[in-house]
Amino acid sequence: MLSRDFVRENIEFIREMLASRNMAGAVDLDAFIQLDAERKRIVAEVEKLRNRRNTASEEIARLKKAKEDATDLTTMMRQVGETIKELEAKLVEVDRDLRSLELTLPNVPHESVPKGRDEHANAVVRTVGEPRAFAFEPQSHADLGTALGILDFERASKITGSRFAVVRGAGARLERALINFMLDMHRAKGYEEVLPPFMVNSASCTGTGQLPKFAEDLFKLEGWDYYLVPTAEVPVTNLFRNETLSGEKLPIKFCAYTPCFRSEAGSWGKDTRGLIRQHQFNKVELVKFAHPDSSYDELEGLTADAEAVLQRLGLPYRVVALCTGDLGFGAAKCYDLEVWLPSQKTYREISSCSNFQDFQARRAGIRFKQAGMGKSDFVHTLNGSGLAVGRTLVAILENYQREDGSIAIPEALVPFMDGVREITKQP
RNA sequence: GGAGGAGUGACCGAGCGGUCGAAGGUGGCGGUCUUGAAAACCGCUGUUCCCGUGAGGGGACCGGGGGUUCGAAUCCCUCCUCCUCCGCCA
Numbered sequence: 461m462l463s464r465d466f467v468r469e470n471i472e473f474i475r476e477m478l479a480s481r482n483m484a485g486a487v488d489l490d491a492f493i494q495l496d497a498e499r500k501r502i503v504a505e506v507e508k509l510r511n512r513r514n515t516a517s518e519e520i521a522r523l524k525k526a527k528e529d530a531t532d533l534t535t536m537m538r539q540v541g542e543t544i545k546e547l548e549a550k551l552v553e554v555d556r557d558l559r560s561l562e563l564t565l566p567n568v569p570h571e572s573v574p575k576g577r578d579e580h581a582n583a584v585v586r587t588v589g590e591p592r593a594f595a596f597e598p599q600s601h602a603d604l605g606t607a608l609g610i611l612d613f614e615r616a617s618k619i620t621g622s623r624f625a626v627v628r629g630a631g632a633r634l635e636r637a638l639i640n641f642m643l644d645m646h647r648a649k650g651y652e653e654v655l656p657p658f659m660v661n662s663a664s665c666t667g668t669g670q671l672p673k674f675a676e677d678l679f680k681l682e683g684w685d686y687y688l689v690p691t692a693e694v695p696v697t698n699l700f701r702n703e704t705l706s707g708e709k710l711p712i713k714f715c716a717y718t719p720c721f722r723s724e725a726g727s728w729g730k731d732t733r734g735l736i737r738q739h740q741f742n743k744v745e746l747v748k749f750a751h752p753d754s755s756y757d758e759l760e761g762l763t764a765d766a767e768a769v770l771q772r773l774g775l776p777y778r779v780v781a782l783c784t785g786d787l788g789f790g791a792a793k794c795y796d797l798e799v800w801l802p803s804q805k806t807y808r809e810i811s812s813c814s815n816f817q818d819f820q821a822r823r824a825g826i827r828f829k830q831a832g833m834g835k836s837d838f839v840h841t842l843n844g845s846g847l848a849v850g851r852t853l854v855a856i857l858e859n860y861q862r863e864d865g866s867i868a869i870p871e872a873l874v875p876f877m878d879g880v881r882e883i884t885k886q887p
Numbered sequence: 888g889g890a891g892g893a894g895u896g897a898c899c900g901a902g903c904g905g906u907c908g909a910a911g912g913u914g915g916c917g918g919u920c921u922u923g924a925a926a927a928c929c930g931c932u933g934u935u936c937c938c939g940u941g942a943g944g945g946g947a948c949c950g951g952g953g954g955u956u957c958g959a960a961u962c963c964c965u966c967c968u969c970c971u972c973c974g975c976c977a
Binding site: 500511516517531 | 905906934936937938944945946947956957958
């Protein structure tokens, strides 16, 4: 959410900003102006009346104490009370409308974000590692995994449906090793490990920006105000919803493993084979609560921490700065980490690291206060995948495959696999 | 699921329906005293919104929401959370 004052005073800038995100006209800014003005009018009036009632109440108390008659004032105030009640009802309505407009307004991209309408305008910031030269035609992870007996898509669709997978044997073990490996790495860099609920309420989803606009992307529990987490960003960022943190503690860093559940509405036909796009996948997430002055340094640091995982695993990747048209709803700036997939001969997203500035903090009411300073201010929130575990498994299978279809375990993971160095066909 | 109890400021804790934004205490900050520290004593110590260039003025907030009343932290309803006991249960 943007500051109301900022929107009011920069309405043309907001209009251009929406256009740069391919959202021209998506939010009724004229209605915003009108509602905002009406709200001001009502607030001024209702407060004037309340002030009158407060003074009169004191007067009535004084009269009663002196055993004098107060019926005139009392009847007059009854009338005022009615008017106040009407105005308050109107105010609730205007507030609701105004807020629902504000909740659909995206964040303003940072000035360093490349301008452009789609992913073609994204900027490659750096490319790390060389894609391996294969002496044979590399297979897809789906083929490799199925042949090895560690991935079972057919049975997954029997027990649940499409876009689910069963991971078995050494594959399951590798996935669990990856989770531990990532969490250990991040913990060593000062991220506190947290294991949050895997369901969140609608207030939390609103706080981080999944609601109200992206309800169709979420799985909701029937009969409950609960949603399956689409990312650990939601529960972890909402840890401090409606709290004021002490400024000295910033930045506060968390890492969290959760499964992630996404409806993938609107992506029918995309990545239908394999683990790339699933309704459920594992992810280790990094979340930071930062001081506004240093949040962009923290974004570089967070991105580097996610990259470190790819480096330790020896996976070739590149870092891409998303352009204005490709930027997520709440992000002011975002780097995608893309890992090389030999079977697709392309880089695929494996992490997304964003600075939301005060966009989420304002929705979720997350403030900080410096020791000497009187005023509190909104923190900046950041998060990034460190990494998407399912896609990391994909990358390992494909990048570490051998001609015979077996998989070498990256050196860094061997201790997490009890010394196992390869995956061969399951017995 | 059944039966009880409780939710007040950073924390503890008081609060006959009217001057309560809320006593008292703890903690924190500043000061006096002291070579220094402690103790003692004195003072300060919530959030948020609106109007105003400013000084300042005003509104709201005692778990959330609603109601009664001229007036609610105080009365009523409802929801939520926590605690205790019973039942069920991984």
